[in-house]
Amino acid sequence: MISQAIQEALNKQVLMEAESSQAYLAMASWAEIQPGLEGVTEFFYQQSDEERMHMLKLIRFINERGGFAAVPPLPQPMVTFPSLKKLFEEFLKHELQVSDSINDLVHLSLTEKDYATHNFLQWYVNEQIEEERTARTLNDKLELIGDDKSGLYLFDRDILNFRGGD
Numbered sequence: 001m002i003s004q005a006i007q008e009a010l011n012k013q014v015l016m017e018a019e020s021s022q023a024y025l026a027m028a029s030w031a032e033i034q035p036g037l038e039g040v041t042e043f044f045y046q047q048s049d050e051e052r053m054h055m056l057k058l059i060r061f062i063n064e065r066g067g068f069a070a071v072p073p074l075p076q077p078m079v080t081f082p083s084l085k086k087l088f089e090e091f092l093k094h095e096l097q098v099s100d101s102i103n104d105l106v107h108l109s110l111t112e113k114d115y116a117t118h119n120f121l122q123w124y125v126n127e128q129i130e131e132e133r134t135a136r137t138l139n140d141k142l143e144l145i146g147d148d149k150s151g152l153y154l155f156d157r158d159i160l161n162f163r164g165g166d
C-alpha cells in the first residue's frame with residue numbers, strides 16, 4: 001500500500017509524463033508541416049507514444065499498490081517553434097525537468113521507506129539517462145551543423161538511429 005504522500009507525488013509524475021507526451025506530439029505536428037523533416041516528425045511521434053507508455057506504467061503501478069491514479073487535465077503545450085534548434089532545446093529542457101522530478105520521487109520513496117516504489121522508479125532513472133543522452137546528442141549535432149543544408153538533410157535522415165530507451 002502506498003502512502004498519501006507517495007500517491008500524490010506519483011500522480012504528479014503521471015501529469016508530467018502526460019504533458020511530455022502532449023509536448024512531443026505538438027513538436028511532431030509542427031515538424032510535419034515543415035518541408036523535409038520527415039525523420040524529425042517520426043522521431044517526435046514515437047517520442048510522444050513513449051511518454052504515454054511512461055504515464056500508463058505509472059497509472060497501473062499506483063492502482064496496483066492500492067492507490068488511485070486520477071487522470072489529470074492538460075494545459076496546451078508549445079505548438080509552434082521559431083526554429084528547429086529551438087525545438088530541440090525545448091526537448092532537452094523538458095527531459096532535464098523530468099529527470100529532476102524523477103530524482104525527487106526517488107528521494108521521497110527513500111524518506112518514506114517505500115522500497116517497492118523505489119524499486120519501481122529505477123526503470124525511470126535508467127530511462128532518463130537514455131533520454132538525456134539522446135537529447136544532448138541531437139542538440140550537439142544541430143550546433144555543429146548550423147545552417148548547413150546537407151548537414152540538416154543527414155540529421156533528418158539519421159535521427160531515428162539516435163533514439164535511446166524504449
Ligand code: OFO
Nearest residue numbers: 020051054098131
Ligand atoms: Fe522522457 O520522460 Fe518519460 O520518463
